[in-house]
Amino acid sequence: MNNRLEARYLGLALSSPLVPSASPLTATLSGARTxxxxxxxxxxxxxxxxxxxxQDQQMLHQFLYDREQGHAESDGYLPEPDGFKTAEERYLETVRQMKEHLEIPVIASLNGVTRRGWSEHARQIAEAGADALELNIYYVAADGDEAAQDVERxxxxxxxxxxxxxxxxxLAVKISSQFTSxxxxxxxxxxxxxxxxVLFNRFLQPDIHLESRRLRSLLELSRSEELRERLRWIAIVRAQVAVDIAVTGxxxxAEDVIKAQMCGADITQMASALMQRGPGxxxxxxxxxxHWLDEHEYDSLLQLxxxxSYRNAADPSGFERANYLETLDSWRP
Structure with missing residues (x-):
């Protein structure tokens, strides 16, 4: 382990803050090995x-229901339940494979919005050997009768x-920036x-096809400019809450990583950059x-x-309204 870049996150000792986040690249053992x-x-x-x-539960329910109805002629064409692997079973198998073949920590991820089912999924993931779990509660509050307190609840x-x-x-919780406080x-x-x-979730934004007037889904990879919003809140949270912080988006x-470290992030998660340019x-x-540490005479990333952060910045008001006023005043036609 190169101790100049070492990091700690979720109680795990890491060789650096560079952690690929949930994406197709981390979906298979071969991808994780790479x-x-x-x-x-x-x-x-x-x-x-x-x-x-x-969906798997519904399929199994329908399968068992059809069996109970006694459709004898079709029984020979129905798959045996023992031969059907649910998404959760496949996921748990991948967790076990990764833990067996990888030396680096494996953080599992659950993605959902309802209050049902999370506990059992988490228990199974823990038993499969995951080192930690990230809860990605990807929720768009579109109900006008749902108050802000209800969303947080x-x-x-x-x-x-x-x-x-x-x-x-x-446990890590991945949240969006769209909270009042x-x-x-x-x-x-x-x-x-x-x-x-984990700050912050990137909500995918739908587009509209003009001719068909239908919504269409677009996957737009992140850009370095999106880091700015995260830097503000990393700095503010770091000064007030004793919690580990991962930045994503x-x-x-390397400059992005250094900025996140300066504001107080423990690790930097990456997906878009890896998908664009590869693991290299x-x-x-x-x-x-x-090279940056040498040039600026730092012994390690932990030193900076x-x-x-909001507590240590020379002008912490820059994370608040002062930045807005200064930016407007600096513009010239």
Whole structure:
């Protein structure tokens, strides 16, 4: 382990803060091996989706219902239940394979919005050997009768249920930036049992096809510019809540990693950069990080962590309204 780049997250000792986040690249053992060989400090697996589990349950229910109806002529054409693997079973098998063949920590991921089912999924994931679990509560509050407190309560209820089910498994909660008071909300997550927060979820934005007037889904990869919003809240949260912080969304370069560290992030999660340029960017970023540390006479990344957080910044008002006023005043036609 190169101790100049070492990091700690969710109680795990990592060789660096470079952690591939949930994506198709972390969905298979071969993909995870490639990332490990390239220098990933840990991986966040692709997500087990609530909808997949529900669909499997419906299929099995329908299958068993048809059997009970006694359709003897069709019995020979129906698959045996023992031969059918659910999405959860396939996911757990991948967790076990990764733990058997990888040396780096494996962080599993659950993605959903309802309060049902999370506890059992989390327990199974813990038993499969995952080192930690990231809860990705991907929820768009579109109901006008649902108050802001109700939205927060959904997150807190899910976290409480999971924490009760797996009291010893390190837990991270991935949230969006669209909360009225993000720091207060992170404090609540910490009180209920979150060991870390991941800032921030990137909601995919639908587009409209003009001719058909239908919505169409677009996958747009992140850009470094998106990191700025995250830097603000990392710095503010770091100064007020004793919780681990992962940044995701907008991490593409060594400079991005350094900025996140300065604001107080423990690790930097990457997906878009890896999908665009391949795992080979990991050793490149490591080399550039070490070069920057040498050039600026730092012994390690940990030495500069949090040096520009809200508490330590020379002008913390820049994270608030002052930045807005200064930016407007600086513009000239």
């Amino acid at each position: 990332l490990e060989d390239a220098g990933a400090a840990a991986i966040v697996m692709h997500s087990l989706f609530e909808e997949e589990c529900q 959904r997150y807190l209820d899910i976290l409480h249920a999971v924490r009760s089910s797996v009291p010893d498994l390190p 993000p720091v207060h909300f992170v404090k609540q997550l910490k009180q209920i049992g979150a060991d870390a927060v 907008g991490v593409h370069t 960017i990991l050793p490149e970023i490591k080399t550039m990080l070490l 962590k949090g040096s520009v």
